[in-house]
Amino acid sequence: MEEQSRPVHHSQTTITELMVPSYANFGGKIHGGILLSLMDKVAYACSSKHAGAYCVTVSVDNVEFLQPVEVGELVSMHASVNYVGRTSLVVGIRVEALNVKTNVIKHTNSSFFTMVAKGDDEKPAVVPKLILETREDVKRFIEAMRVREIKSAMKEQMDDAHSNIEVDQADELLKNERCILKFR
Numbered sequence: 001m002e003e004q005s006r007p008v009h010h011s012q013t014t015i016t017e018l019m020v021p022s023y024a025n026f027g028g029k030i031h032g033g034i035l036l037s038l039m040d041k042v043a044y045a046c047s048s049k050h051a052g053a054y055c056v057t058v059s060v061d062n063v064e065f066l067q068p069v070e071v072g073e074l075v076s077m078h079a080s081v082n083y084v085g086r087t088s089l090v091v092g093i094r095v096e097a098l099n100v101k102t103n104v105i106k107h108t109n110s111s112f113f114t115m116v117a118k119g120d121d122e123k124p125a126v127v128p129k130l131i132l133e134t135r136e137d138v139k140r141f142i143e144a145m146r147v148r149e150i151k152s153a154m155k156e157q158m159d160d161a162h163s164n165i166e167v168d169q170a171d172e173l174l175k176n177e178r179c180i181l182k183f184r
């Protein structure tokens with residue numbers, strides 16, 4: 001049987017939502033959590049369309065809110081599958097906020113959600129291959145592949161950093177840090 005495959009455009013998804021006053025924080029700007037929740041929804045929609053299966057969020061990269069989003073703006077989340085592994089998918093999400101009065105669009109952030117497809121048995125399920133039809137599709141796939149390699153190497157270093165904490169050398173290690181060492 002021929003292995004299933006789908007082009008990038010098959011699952012490209014955009015969610016647009018009006019930023020209502022109940023989404024605002026005490027400073028009058030939109031809560032970061034509201035944007036994260038919308039990003040998670042669009043990542044789910046996009047990844048499950050590609051996978052043809054239920055997907056779960058495993059990790060999120062590059063969440064930086066560089067510009068505040070205001071009440072009354074129309075926020076659009078554009079999602080695209082950038083990369084597929086065996087059972088995982090990397091979804092790139094571009095977030096834009098439109099001021100309807102001025103027609104100015106702000107690019108507030110771009111983030112990457114790693115999702116994993118699940119089968120009916122709740123185990124990770126193999127996803128269709130990704131058909132790359134444009135130069136941009138190829139660029140994004142290679143970029144995500146490199147990031148995956150870097151993250152895997154970094155994970156080993158992080159595990160090491162978490163397991164070898166030199167508490168006995170704290171005097172020396174923390175001498176230039178903004179902390180007061182009362183533990184001896």
Ligand SMILES: CC(C)(COP(=O)(O)OP(=O)(O)OC[C@H]1O[C@@H](n2cnc3c(N)ncnc32)[C@H](O)[C@@H]1OP(=O)(O)O)[C@@H](O)C(=O)NCCC(=O)NCCS
Nearest residue numbers: 056057058059084085086087088089114115116118123124
């Ligand atoms: C994600 C999950 C399925 C991984 O399960 P697992 O038994 O470790 O499965 P595997 O080792 O086979 O990994 C499955 C895929 O996930 C990827 N993966 C696992 N941990 C990862 C991580 N921390 N970051 C990125 N990818 C990860 C693996 O690389 C693999 O991808 P591939 O098949 O494309 O190579 C499991 O941890 C899970 O169900 N987590 C809960 C997710 C969830 O409920 N999210 C909602 C928010 S609470």
